Amino acid sequence: MRVAITGAQAAANAMRQINPDVVPVYPISPQTAIAETFAQFVADGIVDSELIRVESEHSAMSAAVGASAAGARVMTATAANGLALMIEIVNIASGLRLPIVMNITNRSIGGPINIHCDHSDAMMARDLGWIQLFCEDNQEVYDYNFIAMRLSEHPDVLLPTMVNQDGFITSHTVENVELLDDKAVKKFVGEYKPKNPLLDIRKPVTAGSFSLPYSYFETKRQEADALDRAKVVYPKICEELGKITGRKYGYLERYMLDDAEVAIIVMNSTAGTAKAVVDMMRQRGKKVGLLKPIMFRPFPYAEIREALGKIGRIAVLDRAESLGANAPLFSEIQNAMFNSGHKPSIQSYIFGLGGREILEEDIEKVFSNLLSGRVGIEKRYIRCNGEEF
C-alpha cells in the first residue's frame, strides 16, 4: 500500500507492524512525532505494546534495558540531548547484549541549544557497541527498521541498533512510502525468542552483575566479535527483505560510481540532494558519482574500498564535527583507503551543523573542486559564514 507519510510516521508505522512488547519513550524534538504517532496506535488498540511514559530519556533506556533483559522485544526513539541524557544506559544496553531497536531523528546536541539536524548525536554514540544504520528517505527509514530488528535479534549478533534519519528534513517531510502488509512484516520479523530471559524461572540467570578486571575485558572482546558477525549476517537479512519489497539494501549505495572520476561520500538525506546534482552534472558529461554509506557501525571498510575502486579524488561530507580531530566519516574513509594500494586524494568537508541548509549549488561546487583538483588536507566548511570552500 502506497501512502504519503513523514519519516517519523514511517518509523512509527514500522513499529506498529513490528508490534514490540514494550516501548518506553520520552518526547524530544524532532523525535516526538514518532512517539506521538505510536502512542496513538496504542490508544486506538491497533498495537498491544506496553507504552511506558517515563520521566526522562535516562529512564526510557533504563526501562528498555530492564524489559529487554526480562525477555521482551523492545523499541524506543530519541534525538540529540535525549540521546545524550540516556547515554550511560545506551552503553549498558549494548554491554548486556540486548537487541533494542531505537529510531533517532538526528539533531544537534548543542550547545548552544538548537533543535535542527546534524549528526552530532549519532556520532557521539558511534563507539558504544550499537549497530548504526543511516537512512536517506522515509522509505529507507521504514524498511531499515525491519532489517534492524532482525539484525539485532540474530543469535550471532544480539546487539542494539540505531536507525537514523535526519531530524525535520526527513522526520517531518511527507513522501510516498510503500507499506508492506502487516502479515508480511510479522512473517519477516518473526517471533522473538530471547536467549536468557530474566523472567524464565526455570532457568534463573543474573544480568548486569559486577564485572571486575579479570572478567570485563573478555565481554568487550565478545562485543567486538558480535559487531563483526553483524557485518556477516546483515547482507543476508537485506537480501531477504529485498525479495519481499523488490528494493535493494546493503552496507552502502553506489550512485553512478562505476565510471566516476570523482566522488562525493555523504550520508542520510543529503545523499538525495547529491543524486540530483550527479544527474545534472552527468548530463553535462562530467563523470561524477556518489557513495552513500548506510551502515556506519560496524563500518564496512572493505566494501567501501571496493566501491571506491580507483577513483582518484574524493570528497567526504560530514554533518558532524569531531572537534579537535578529523571528522567522523572522513576518518573512516581515510582508514578504509589507506590499504587501497593507490592513494586517492580525500578532501574533508563539514556541512549543515545545527540545521544549516545545503543546496544543490554547494554540492556542485564540491564536485567542481574535485574535478579541478582543488583537494587539500585542511578541513573545509560549506556555507559557514567567513569560510570559503
Added chain:
Amino acid sequence: MDLNVTWQKKPQAGMIDKPGTAIEFKTGSWRGFRPVWNSKKCIQCVLCAVYCPENTIPVKEGKRVETDLDFCKGCGRCAAICPVKAIKMKPEGEFKK
C-alpha cells in the same frame, strides 16, 4: 570459577547463568580490618548480625557465633553498632604475621 577461560567460552555479557554462585566468590579477601569478637563481653543482643550488610554473622538458636571471614569485608558496622563494645576492628596485617 575458572579465571583463565577464553573470551569465546565466557558467558555472554558477563551473564551469570546459574543461581547461588556468589558463595564461590570469597569477598573476605577485600578486608582491611577484621572484626574481633569478645564472646565474654557479648550480651547476645544480635544487633551486629542484623546490621551486617553482607549477612556474615551467623545466628544459631538465638545466639551469634563467629563471623564468617570468607565473606566479611571488614566494614566495621558490627563494631559500631555493638552497645557493649564487644567487637574491635583490628588491621588485617596483624593476623598475617
